Amino acid sequence: MSIPKTHPFDFDPTYGMQLDELLAVKPPEAPEGFDDFWRARYLKALAVDPQPVLRRSKIAHPDWHVLDLVYISTGSYRIGGWLILPRQGEVRRGLVVGxxxxxxxxxxxxxxxxxxxxxxxxxxxxxxSARPPISENPSFHVLHDIDKPDSYIIGGCVDDIWLAVSTLTGLYPWLSGHIGYSGISFGGGIGAMAIAYDQRIDRGHLALPTFGDQPLRLTLPSVGSAQSVQEYHKKHPDVLGTLRLYDAASAASRIKVPMLTAVALFDPSVAPPGQFAVANAIPKFNEIFILDAGHFDYPGSVEQEAVLREKIGQFFRVP
Structure with a gap:
């Protein structure tokens, strides 16, 4: 292991915890109405026709056809992105990447x-998918409508993932039941929430997932969006009611499909206890891959990422 020994932070990004302690972290108990909240949200998203519009992208690649994509999500929000298709072979699996x-x-x-x-x-x-008045700055984006549980921006982002799945199944109906999800950090946190309630997703990879154990997350010094939420919470303590509904660890305990979760022992942006709360919550079919650090360069990172990449390839291999 090569956990960083020197760093510029005025706190310890390991939070004084060893691997065995992190593996013992348990997810928080979900608030009353958690499942009803997410099931209703999912049904509302399923009712939306994403109406995808595709056009050839200016981005070119020798191995992939690249298409610019726009689709409609909940609240008639236009989501931009890309769809890439292999130049060789058939399309036999779908993958949404956060x-x-x-x-x-x-x-x-x-x-x-x-x-x-x-x-x-x-x-x-x-x-x-930038659009005023939503800030693109993570420290402000993460606070958008945080005082309104039903319209908090993070829920809309989960909707956007579900509508991405709807887009794939609409374009390629034979992929139904063969769609995976892969997301890192922010994408890992919303991915846990999306996978937990969408039976169309058959497996998922979450790396350095955020939004895990929200009550604990508020207490651990961090940089970035987590710090922004902590500062907001000091002035508005009742926001914990919203945050508990958007807890990736609570959601992860509902996941029923195979998972590959990559979590770090040192991370200044997404505190490791929160990451492990997500990974440890997944009931079964979960492989946990340990990284020495996340959101921080460290010796050996290239080698660790190469091993993880190989595992990801095996995990999403077409049967």
């Missing part, structure tokens, strides 16, 4: 998948 809080400016072409239609949505308010 992004971190930095957004996304192009598709990823080095994913270790074949015969797969890969959809890269930009969640509402970010990158291709």
């Amino acid at each position: 992004h971190g809080y930095g957004g996304r400016d192009r598709p990823e072409f080095d994913l270790p998948v074949e015969e797969t239609a890969v959809l890269f949505p930009c969640c509402r308010g970010l990158s291709l």
